[in-house]
Each structure stands twice: as structure tokens, then as C-alpha cells.
Amino acid sequence: MSETIDSLLTESRKFPPPPEFAAAANASDPGIYGEADSDWQGWWTGWAEKLDWFSKWETVCVWDQPFSQWFVGGKVNACHNAVDRHVLRGNGGKTAWIAEGEPGDIRVFTYADVHREVQKVANALKALGIGKGDRVCIYMGQGPELCLAMLACARIGAIHSVIFGGFSAKSICERANDAQAKAIVTADGLWRRGKVIGLKKIVDEALEMGCPTVEKVLVHQRVGAGGPEQSNWKEGRDIRWGEAVDPQPADCPCEPMDSEDVLFILYTSGSTGKPKGIVHTTGGYLTGTMATSKLVFDYKDSDVYWCTADCGWITGHSYVVYGPMCNGVTQILYEGAPDTPDKDRFWRIVERHRATILYTAPTAIRTFMKWGEEFPQRCDLGSLRLLGSVGEPINPEAWIWYHEFIGGGRCPIVDTWWQTETGAIMITPLPGITVTKPGSAGRPFPGVSASIYNEAGDDLLATHGAPVGGFLVLKRPWPSMLRGIWGDNERYRQVYWSKFSDAYFAGDGAKVDADGDFWLLGRVDDIMLVSGHNISTMEVESALVDHHAVAESAVIGKAHEIKGQSVAAFVILKSHVEASDTLNMELRAHVAEKIGSLARPDDLYFTADLPKTRSGKIMRRLLRDIAEGRVLGDVTTLADPAVVAALKEQHDEKEG
Numbered sequence: 214m215s216e217t218i219d220s221l222l223t224e225s226r227k228f229p230p231p232p233e234f235a236a237a238a239n240a241s242d243p244g245i246y247g248e249a250d251s252d253w254q255g256w257w258t259g260w261a262e263k264l265d266w267f268s269k270w271e272t273v274c275v276w277d278q279p280f281s282q283w284f285v286g287g288k289v290n291a292c293h294n295a296v297d298r299h300v301l302r303g304n305g306g307k308t309a310w311i312a313e314g315e316p317g318d319i320r321v322f323t324y325a326d327v328h329r330e331v332q333k334v335a336n337a338l339k340a341l342g343i344g345k346g347d348r349v350c351i352y353m354g355q356g357p358e359l360c361l362a363m364l365a366c367a368r369i370g371a372i373h374s375v376i377f378g379g380f381s382a383k384s385i386c387e388r389a390n391d392a393q394a395k396a397i398v399t400a401d402g403l404w405r406r407g408k409v410i411g412l413k414k415i416v417d418e419a420l421e422m423g424c425p426t427v428e429k430v431l432v433h434q435r436v437g438a439g440g441p442e443q444s445n446w447k448e449g450r451d452i453r454w455g456e457a458v459d460p461q462p463a464d465c466p467c468e469p470m471d472s473e474d475v476l477f478i479l480y481t482s483g484s485t486g487k488p489k490g491i492v493h494t495t496g497g498y499l500t501g502t503m504a505t506s507k508l509v510f511d512y513k514d515s516d517v518y519w520c521t522a523d524c525g526w527i528t529g530h531s532y533v534v535y536g537p538m539c540n541g542v543t544q545i546l547y548e549g550a551p552d553t554p555d556k557d558r559f560w561r562i563v564e565r566h567r568a569t570i571l572y573t574a575p576t577a578i579r580t581f582m583k584w585g586e587e588f589p590q591r592c593d594l595g596s597l598r599l600l601g602s603v604g605e606p607i608n609p610e611a612w613i614w615y616h617e618f619i620g621g622g623r624c625p626i627v628d629t630w631w632q633t634e635t636g637a638i639m640i641t642p643l644p645g646i647t648v649t650k651p652g653s654a655g656r657p658f659p660g661v662s663a664s665i666y667n668e669a670g671d672d673l674l675a676t677h678g679a680p681v682g683g684f685l686v687l688k689r690p691w692p693s694m695l696r697g698i699w700g701d702n703e704r705y706r707q708v709y710w711s712k713f714s715d716a717y718f719a720g721d722g723a724k725v726d727a728d729g730d731f732w733l734l735g736r737v738d739d740i741m742l743v744s745g746h747n748i749s750t751m752e753v754e755s756a757l758v759d760h761h762a763v764a765e766s767a768v769i770g771k772a773h774e775i776k777g778q779s780v781a782a783f784v785i786l787k788s789h790v791e792a793s794d795t796l797n798m799e800l801r802a803h804v805a806e807k808i809g810s811l812a813r814p815d816d817l818y819f820t821a822d823l824p825k826t827r828s829g830k831i832m833r834r835l836l837r838d839i840a841e842g843r844v845l846g847d848v849t850t851l852a853d854p855a856v857v858a859a860l861k862e863q864h865d866e867k868e869g
């Protein structure tokens with residue numbers, strides 16, 4: 214960690230907001246920080262009042278640490294706020310989605326179109342027996358139907374649990390069972406790099422593993438040939454989208470939900486293996502996502518906004534569906550890969566639809582850097598006025614490249630720090646106010662209280678002031694905070710509220726500089742951040758050990774130029790098994806099959822033993838040193854120092 218701090222200290226470039234941008238910005242008065250801080254409940258109330266409520270709340274916030282409730286007693290519906298109210302106010306003709314499929318098909322939906330379609334989907338779900346409080350898994354590629362399925366659930370009060378379309382059958386099965394899902398909404402397939410990924414077949418496999426609560430599978434026909442007919446179609450259980458949705462009337466009233474009713478569950482990897490079902494409720498979540506998107510992305514009526522995240526992740530929930538749509542924005546949805554048919558695809562999309570705001574991840578930016586500026590330079594990116602980044606720390610080189618080659622030197626960059634758990638952006642520049650610095654996420658959003666603690670739980674920022682580094686915590690409740698882990702409140706306490714007695718522990722390290730700007734330093738525990746996605750080392754280890762040839766394994770995240778981190782695995786084989794290149798490949802494929810290809814180890818080393826402390830804890834720090842080819846750190850606490858020497862030799866041989 215000290216290394217990162219050192220290198221950050223050398224970053225001194227500053228980018229004040231361009232004056233024309235600041236003059237027109239939704240937030241231009243720095244005074245809002247102080248105002249929000251002195252009356253944070255009042256600040257959030259002001260935002261909640263911008264939503265439509267069926268009936269008003271009685272209490273703004275009930276804080277019974279670690280459980281918060283917001284706008285208690287209020288009645289509200291997320292779909293109404295994202296869709297209906299724009300139509301009711303005469304803005305039905307405004308474009309909601311410009312949806313581009315990977316093969317190049319383009320579909321445009323106005324808010325009135327979404328309003329009509331979502332009611333039909335909602336009625337179809339009802340006809341399948343789904344009602345308020347039922348859980349529905351959604352496993353689809355990015356596109357209008359995925360968003361419609363989410364909004365339709367919200368409309369009738371069903372709880373959606375979106376599962377990223379790259380996840381495996383086992384992941385679906387695990388998530389469907391944890392949430393006791395009644396139905397799965399999926400598609401015959403999705404397009405990825407010119408090929409079809411057969412989603413329905415993967416759902417079939419998941420159901421064969423045993424998901425006793427799943428009664429219905431609704432299948433959107435996205436790819437046609439190679440679709441449902443070739444999967445294991447079960448009449449009675451499986452229903453085609455066209456047959457279920459098309460005949461429905463476009464008339465389905467929004468269910469008045471309690472502000473604290475669950476809107477969705479989203480599973481995220483945990484350090485102890487089993488994914489955690491992060492629970493978000495309705496009124497506070499909408500308030501937080503609407504407020505942050507309005508001020509951070511500075512939406513104007515004329516904007517064409519593009520968040521490249523898939524709805525399988527929290528970014529797609531908060532900054533594709535709920536935040537932007539509550540603001541009535543026009544946005545781009547893109548289904549596929551950034552290099553299909555060529556490495557300029559993103560820039561073609563920006564040019565074609567005149568995108569004004571782009572929100573993407575550092576892992577993508579580093580990939581574009583590697584491909585070279587010739588690709589963005591082929592296109593007219595002059596429509597862009599604001600750029601965003603999320604998912605992991607953005608290294609200053611990538612920031613500068615993004616600023617210069619995508620933003621043409623004129624667009625502010627908002628580097629937004631937040632988590633699945635926080636629901637909305639927590640630390641971020643405000644583009645009309647903040648003097649940005651490459652690599653810094655700026656300050657806590659107005660109303661949010663972030664600080665830096667040490668191991669002992671002292672508030673270093675409050676007592677010593679900046680500059681200071683340590684554990685990032687959030688000190689007061691915020692409306693979009695997670696309400697717990699589905700079915701496991703004890704785990705919720707333990708994961709987020711046991712390290713410190715009086716603050717939410719985010720699991721990240723951070724530094725605050727003398728100006729009060731935050732610099733994120735990554736996860737402090739053993740979660741890997743691969744291409745912007747959290748993968749638990751523990752889950753990959755379990756997948757490896759699940760293979761009959763493997764006795765034990767240790768997995769680490771290794772620094773990777775493009776992905777941020779890549780997975781490296783150290784494997785001890787069972788005694789009768791011979792190590793071979795074939796087995797090496799087989800084990801890596803096994804991980805991909807068990808938990809998804811994101812988790813496939815790039816490097817896999819066979820070893821006779823693992824470096825452990827005397828108490829038997831694997832020393833990941835040493836494994837990281839080995840995998841990254843560094844001189845070995847302190848080995849004095851090792852049970853058997855010969856183990857690392859042998860591993861290091863193997864690594865050096867491989868790298869030449």
C-alpha cells in the first residue's frame with residue numbers, strides 16, 4: 214500500500230472545470246457541500262420530494278445501526294418514477310433508449326414505447342403467477358428486454374435478481390436457490406464477438422442441477438436460429454416472450470410499494486465464498502440514484518448518455534435503469550463487444566448517436582489504450598462533453614489518455630467511487646465544481662460522510678486531518694445503502710460492521726490529500742478485481758479443489774496491465790496425479806465452467822506445497838510477489854521457506 218501512496222504523491226496535474234461547463238452545470242455552487250453536511254436528512258429529503266409518491270413518508274430516516282430505513286411510511290413505485298411520470302407530464306415522445314445490437318440492428322424506444330411495453334411484460338409476469346414480493350431471476354444480454362424485465366418486476370412489486378449473462382449454470386442455480394426464485398426471465402441467446410451464447414441452454418443446465426422453486430422460464434427470442442427450439446424446451450415450464458407478452462393489454466397499474474419494500478437483490482462475491490445477495494429497497498434507492506446521476510452526470514434535456522455497463526452489475530441497475538430513467542434521460546444501450554466488427558465499435562456508436570456523456574470502466578480504457586488511438590481517431594467524438602469512470606482505481610496514465618483521446622481535452626472526467634452495497638455513487642467529482650486530478654475520485658457526494666480509520670478504529674481524518682491514509686469508511690447512513698444480505702443479517706453485520714463499531718467498512722484502502730480529495734487504493738482483503746468485477750479468491754479456490762485431481766489451491770489477483778488484476782492459481786495435485794500442460798488447461802477450463810470465464814486463471818502453477826504461516830494461513834503476499842516476479846519479501850514467518858524458493862524458480866523459468 215505504501216508504494217501506491219508514494220506514486221500517487223507525484224501526481225500533481227489539476228484540471229479545473231471548463232468555465233462554460235461550470236456556468237451551465239446542474240451543480241455549480243460549492244456551498245452545497247456545507248449545506249448538505251449540516252442537514253443531511255434535509256438534503257436527501259429535497260431529492261426525495263422530486264420523485265412521485267402515492268403517499269408521503271412520515272419519517273425521513275430511522276437509523277438503528279447497522280439497519281437504516283428511509284422515507285418510512287411513504288408509498289412509491291420505481292417503474293412509475295422511471296417511466297410513467299415522464300409520459301404523464303407530456304414527455305412520452307422523448308427517446309428513452311437507442312438500443313444497438315452487436316450485429317448492428319438499432320431499435321429506438323420513446324418513453325411512451327417503454328410505458329406500453331413494460332405494462333405488457335408486467336401483465337405477462339402476472340399471468341405466469343408472479344406477484345408482489347416474489348423473486349425473479351433475470352439472465353439476459355444487455356438490451357431493451359433486460360431493462361423491461363427489471364422495470365416490469367418493479368411495476369408489480371416483484372423482486373428482481375439480475376444474473377450477469379457471462380455467469381455459469383452453477384452460479385444461476387446457486388442464486389436462484391438462495392433467493393428461492395419463482396421464475397427466470399432469459400433469452401435464447403446473446404451476441405458476443407459475432408457468436409451466439411446460448412443463454413437458455415445454460416438456464417436448462419442450472420435447472421437440472423436442482424432449483425425446486427423455479428416454476429416458469431420466460432424466454433425472449435433474441436437470436437432466433439439456434440434458439441429455444443434447440444434447448445431442452447419444457448412445455449408448461451418454458452414460455453416464449455412473444456406468446457406471453459404480445460397478447461397482453463398495455464394496461465397494468467403500478468403497485469404502490471412501501472418505501473422500504475425490496476426492489477432488488479444483486480449477488481456479489483464475498484470473501485467467504487458464497488455470493489452475498491445485496492438487498493436494496495425502493496424509496497431511498499431511487500432518491501440516491503436520481504440525485505447522484507443528476508449532479509454527477511449533469512443531465513440536460515438534450516443529452517445522449519451512454520453507460521457501457523451491463524445490467525448484470527450494480528452500475529447497470531443504478532446508472533442505466535433507475536437513476537437515468539428517473540431523470541428522463543435519453544440513453545444508448547449496446548449489447549455486444551467493443552471490438553466487433555472492429556476495435557472502433559464504441560467510437561462508431563458515440564459518433565452515430567451523437568453521445569454527449571460516456572460512463573465506462575478503467576479496464577475498458579486500458580484496453581482502448583493498448584489498441585491505440587487510431588481507433589477513436591477514425592470517428593468524430595465532438596459530441597462528447599463529459600466522461601465518467603467506475604469500477605476500480607483509474608491510473609493517471611489511463612485518465613490522461615481518456616481525457617485527451619476520447620474527451621478531446623475538453624471534457625471533465627468524473628471518477629466515481631461506490632459499490633454494489635452503496636447503491637449509488639459515494640465519492641466523486643461534481644463536474645461543474647471539482648478541480649479534478651488524474652487518479653483521484655474527489656470528495657464525498659454532498660450528504661455523504663466518508664472518513665479514514667486506522668486498524669484500531671480511530672478516525673484519522675477527524676483527529677489528525679489530511680493528508681492521511683488507511684481504511685475507507687462511511688460514517689452516516691445514506692438513502693441508497695444496502696439494507697442487508699438476503700436471508701443473512703448476521704453476515705451483514707459481520708462483513709460490514711464488525712471491523713469498526715461505529716462506521717460502515719467498505720473494504721477499500723484510501724488516502725486523503727491535503728485538499729481533501731480521496732485517492733482509492735483498492736481492496737484490503739482478498740477479493741480480486743478482474744476487469745472491474747469482484748471475484749473472490751475463495752470461490753476460485755473452491756472451484757479448483759472441486760476437480761478430482763486437485764488437493765489444495767491458493768488463488769491471488771496478480772497485477773495486470775489491462776484487466777487491473779488477473780487470476781493466478783497455485784495448485785497442489787493429489788499424490789497419484791501427474792502434472793501436465795493438458796491438466797493445466799483442463800483446470801483453468803474447469804474454473805471457467807464452474808464460476809464463469811471471468812474467473813479463469815491466466816496463470817496456473819503446480820506446486821508441492823504452499824507457503825503458509827505457522828498457524829496454517831496461506832501467505833498470499835508471497836504468492837503475489839512470486840506471480841508478479843518481484844524479489845521475495847519477508848519470509849521469516851514461513852513454516853517452510855523452501856516452498857517459496859521452488860515456486861519462484863518455476864515462475865522465473867516460465868517467464869524466461
Ligand code: WT7
Nearest residue numbers: 603604605606628629630631632633733736747
Ligand atoms: C469495489 C466495488 C460500483 C460499481 C462497480 C463495482 C472498486 C469501484 C472505484 C473507483 C477505485 C473503485 C472498489 C469498490 N471501485 N469504483 N472509482 N475507484 N475503486 O461495484 O463490484 O460492488 O465493487 O470496486 O474496490 O469497493 P462492486
